[in-house]
Amino acid sequence: MTESITTTTATDRLFTTKQAGGRFLYKIYFTIFLTGIFSLLYYRCTHILHDHLVLWLLITLAEFWFSVTWIFQQGFRWAPTFHSTYPDELPSDLPPIDLLVCTADPDREPPALVANTLLSLMAYDYDVNKLAYYLSDDGGSELTFHAVYQASVFSKYWLPFCRKFNVEPRAPQVYFSSEEDVVNERGRQSFRQEYDAVKAKYEQMQEQIARATRLRKVPDEVRKGHKGFKEWDSKVDPRHHQPIIEVLIRGDGEDRDVEGNPMPTLVYVSREKHQGHPHHYKAGALNALNRVSALMSNAPLVLNVDCDMHSNNSQALLHAVCFFLDPKEGHRIGYVQFPQSFGGITENDLYGNGVKRIYEVEFYGTNAHNGPMYAGTGSVHRRESLNGRKYDPKVQLKVEDKSVRGNKNWEDLAVKAKALASSTFETGKPWGKEMGLMYGCAVEDVFTGLVLQSRGWQSVFYAPERKAYLGLAPVNTNDTLIQHKRWSTGLLEIFLSEYCPWTVGKLKLGQIMCYSFYTLWSLWCLPMLTYAFVLPLAMVNGIPLFPKVCNAPDPGRVALTTAALLQLLSQPFLIHTNLANVGLFLHFVV
Numbered sequence: 001m002t003e004s005i006t007t008t009t010a011t012d013r014l015f016t017t018k019q020a021g022g023r024f025l026y027k028i029y030f031t032i033f034l035t036g037i038f039s040l041l042y043y044r045c046t047h048i049l050h051d052h053l054v055l056w057l058l059i060t061l062a063e064f065w066f067s068v069t070w071i072f073q074q075g076f077r078w079a080p081t082f083h084s085t086y087p088d089e090l091p092s093d094l095p096p097i098d099l100l101v102c103t104a105d106p107d108r109e110p111p112a113l114v115a116n117t118l119l120s121l122m123a124y125d126y127d128v129n130k131l132a133y134y135l136s137d138d139g140g141s142e143l144t145f146h147a148v149y150q151a152s153v154f155s156k157y158w159l160p161f162c163r164k165f166n167v168e169p170r171a172p173q174v175y176f177s178s179e180e181d182v183v184n185e186r187g188r189q190s191f192r193q194e195y196d197a198v199k200a201k202y203e204q205m206q207e208q209i210a211r212a213t214r215l216r217k218v219p220d221e222v223r224k225g226h227k228g229f230k231e232w233d234s235k236v237d238p239r240h241h242q243p244i245i246e247v248l249i250r251g252d253g254e255d256r257d258v259e260g261n262p263m264p265t266l267v268y269v270s271r272e273k274h275q276g277h278p279h280h281y282k283a284g285a286l287n288a289l290n291r292v293s294a295l296m297s298n299a300p301l302v303l304n305v306d307c308d309m310h311s312n313n314s315q316a317l318l319h320a321v322c323f324f325l326d327p328k329e330g331h332r333i334g335y336v337q338f339p340q341s342f343g344g345i346t347e348n349d350l351y352g353n354g355v356k357r358i359y360e361v362e363f364y365g366t367n368a369h370n371g372p373m374y375a376g377t378g379s380v381h382r383r384e385s386l387n388g389r390k391y392d393p394k395v396q397l398k399v400e401d402k403s404v405r406g407n408k409n410w411e412d413l414a415v416k417a418k419a420l421a422s423s424t425f426e427t428g429k430p431w432g433k434e435m436g437l438m439y440g441c442a443v444e445d446v447f448t449g450l451v452l453q454s455r456g457w458q459s460v461f462y463a464p465e466r467k468a469y470l471g472l473a474p475v476n477t478n479d480t481l482i483q484h485k486r487w488s489t490g491l492l493e494i495f496l497s498e499y500c501p502w503t504v505g506k507l508k509l510g511q512i513m514c515y516s517f518y519t520l521w522s523l524w525c526l527p528m529l530t531y532a533f534v535l536p537l538a539m540v541n542g543i544p545l546f547p548k549v550c551n552a553p554d555p556g557r558v559a560l561t562t563a564a565l566l567q568l569l570s571q572p573f574l575i576h577t578n579l580a581n582v583g584l585f586l587h588f589v590v
């Protein structure tokens with residue numbers, strides 16, 4: 001596909017936008033396909049099978065719904081739009097960023113994975129004085145706290161090593177499992193020495209984490225290393241426990257790495273859980289982190305990452321900041337969404353869990369009309385947009401730095417933060433409704449993004465050349481079904497809520513089409529099943545449902561056949577999604 005630049009490449013811009021070329025060809029395809037759809041519906045209406053009325057009705061309704069879905073899908077396909085960023089043009093004084101990482105269960109999300117993700121993020125190429133990390137542990141697990149503690153110790157070796165040799169990726173587990181750098185740099189003695197030293201420290205950390213995880217207990221000699229372990233002197237029940245907040249690395253130059261450089265702040269947070277008080281899952285966890293981080297560092301930008309997704313590109317924050325600082329359009333942007341890529345999926349991506357269609361095709365289409373949905377991880381938000389502020393075109397809002405810096409009393413801050421992470425803090429307050437992540441929906445991310453966009457904010461989908469994040473996707477049928485069930489019910493909940501994309505307002509037509517496609521996604525399984533069962537049944541019983549192709553009196557027949565072929569050729573991923581939906585339906589029925 002050739003691409004043509006449609007907007008400026010002026011030097012003061014920090015990002016530019018261009019639309020995919022070849023759209024003329026797409027419009028031809030679109031016209032043929034649309035003609036095909038209309039001819040089919042016309043054929044159905046003029047050839048009612050009076051002897052098999054139920055059959056006819058089922059097929060007609062299924063085809064009608066396929067057609068509607070296809071039309072919604074054009075929101076994604078009509079004008080794929082790409083951005084380029086210019087990080088070299090950024091000012092030297094960058095805005096602070098708070099990085100919020102979520103974990104919930106040490107059995108499903110092993111502590112070693114959490115440590116690895118955290119270290120990959122801590123090694124971002126960015127002014128460390130501007131970064132503060134908050135890890136939310138909804139499992140309230142000593143094993144997770146231990147892994148975070150071990151990561152905080154190892155980071156003092158890892159960060160200077162990454163910076164000095166500019167290594168990539170900065171997830172130590174991934175980096176050390178490939179010997180690429182060692183082979184390439186074999187000649188350089190200094191690199192080799194440091195590599196070996198850091199690798200030894202890394203293996204020591206891994207061993208400590210693995211041992212504690214195996215024993216399900218942190219050894220006493222390690223517990224003495226940090227006062228935070230005292231919180232687990234008595235048993236902590238994941239569903240019922242006190243708020244735990246421990247500062248593991250003090251930023252602002254107080255704690256330093258082995259070479260004497262300042263470190264970013266790192267705080268472990270396990271919000272209070274109380275049976276009888278709703279905790280609102282990840283949305284509740286992020287809202288608690290939002291408040292704790294506002295008290296401790298209050299950066300104007302907030303990155304959210306799930307613990308099962310590590311950073312693969314140390315430049316990602318610089319790219320994101322280009323959008324917010326852009327002098328022309330930065331003030332409109334509420335959040336920047338990076339794609340999610342998955343490693344270690346099943347052979348041939350059997351379940352379609354690589355979700356490539358979303359991040360390699362569809363989200364570029366959303367860039368043409370106010371930007372993508374919020375996808376829950378790998379997303380940088382303007383704190384104000386999350387906190388309920390509406391976009392006002394009259395105010396050219398800058399990324400305002402009101403962050404808390406300078407001498408801090410960390411102990412005092414941790415005590416104050418506990419009140420913000422208590423299970424009753426939100427009672428009578430607008431959290432989850434007018435501010436923060438939205439409650440009451442299984443896909444809080446898409447829901448929250450929709451609400452932000454309905455308040456006038458734009459979003460941006462940006463995929464750097466080197467993948468920004470690599471994550472883990474379900475690899476078996478059961479986990480896949482659980483995830484799909486959660487997504488499809490959650491998305492349908494959004495459609496049925498007061499924020500239904502059809503009525504919420506402030507959305508562009510293309511945007512409404514995209515949100516309709518996703519929020520009504522689950523309904524797709526019904527026509528799919530109809531087609532899967534009714535067509536073969538009709539065929540076996542000799543009931544003709546389609547006109548004969550060779551003697552051609554009906555209009556649009558050639559168009560229909562061509563369109564069907566094009567559809568097959570153009571959508572290699574579709575089959576996966578549909579199979580998954582059929583599976584989902586069976587899951588409900590069986």
Ligand SMILES: O=c1ccn([C@@H]2O[C@H](COP(=O)(O)OP(=O)(O)O[C@H]3O[C@H](CO)[C@@H](O)[C@H](O)[C@H]3O)[C@@H](O)[C@H]2O)c(=O)[nH]1
Binds near residue numbers: 282305306
């Ligand atoms: O009570 C909870 C439950 C989950 N999580 C965290 O939420 C994240 C996402 O949960 P996961 O089970 O991994 O769900 P996925 O289906 O993989 O997540 C996708 O879908 C979710 C719902 O749409 C989004 O929130 C995620 O960001 C997106 O990656 C993980 O980091 C969990 O640790 C919590 O913090 N508290």
Ligand SMILES: [Mn+2]
Binds near residue numbers: 308472
């Ligand atoms: Mn996940």
